[in-house]
Amino acid sequence: MLILLDRDGVLNEDRSDFVKSPDELVILPGAAEAVARLKKAGHEIAIVTNQSCIGRGIITGDILDSIHRKLLSAIREKGGDIDAIYIAPDAPWEASENRKPGAGMLLQAMERFRKSPKQAILIGDALRDLQAAQKAGCHRVLVQTGKGRKTQKEGLPHGLMPVSVARDLDEAVTFVEEGRFAA
Numbered sequence: 807m808l809i810l811l812d813r814d815g816v817l818n819e820d821r822s823d824f825v826k827s828p829d830e831l832v833i834l835p836g837a838a839e840a841v842a843r844l845k846k847a848g849h850e851i852a853i854v855t856n857q858s859c860i861g862r863g864i865i866t867g868d869i870l871d872s873i874h875r876k877l878l879s880a881i882r883e884k885g886g887d888i889d890a891i892y893i894a895p896d897a898p899w900e901a902s903e904n905r906k907p908g909a910g911m912l913l914q915a916m917e918r919f920r921k922s923p924k925q926a927i928l929i930g931d932a933l934r935d936l937q938a939a940q941k942a943g944c945h946r947v948l949v950q951t952g953k954g955r956k957t958q959k960e961g962l963p964h965g966l967m968p969v970s971v972a973r974d975l976d977e978a979v980t981f982v983e984e985g986r987f988a989a
């Protein structure tokens with residue numbers, strides 16, 4: 807399967823003022839280990855992340871790279887890896903189809919890894935993650951970390967169903983292991 811991971815609120819703590827430096831990147835408990843489990847099971851893993859902090863001029867691409875180097879090294883330390891990172895740098899007022907809820911990043915990843923929608927699972931904490939997954943036609947899991955509880959509490963539109971709800975990335979990976987999303 808192709809596992810499409812939202813970043814903030816799934817792998818690391820979500821910050822309303824954006825992760826602006828490696829120091830502000832705080833990996834969620836068990837997240838790196840969960841990625842390692844996915845990798846060991848042979849899944850392909852791509853991060854699909856909106857980073858409007860670039861389009862808003864808050865951080866540069868170089869700083870984002872350094873943040874991702876820290877994220878990757880934390881994941882590799884636990885024996886995991888990420889196969890690709892897709893970034894939508896668009897500011898909300900000039901959003902392309904890549905910025906979620908657009909499906910652009912998901913479709914690019916599915917094409918690159920030659921996976922059909924039924925072979926792809928998006929794991930995210932925000933409504934727009936689920937909307938992007940629905941547009942791409944892939945499976946969707948809402949984690950309760952980050953914005954997840956708030957997203958759940960606000961109610962998920964019926965059109966987005968089915969959505970599986972997991973406590974965190976660790977439990978979402980258990981869903982994957984149990985084959986709940988097998989095509």
Ligand SMILES: [Mg+2]
Pocket residue numbers: 812813814815816820930931932952
């Ligand atoms: Mg998020």
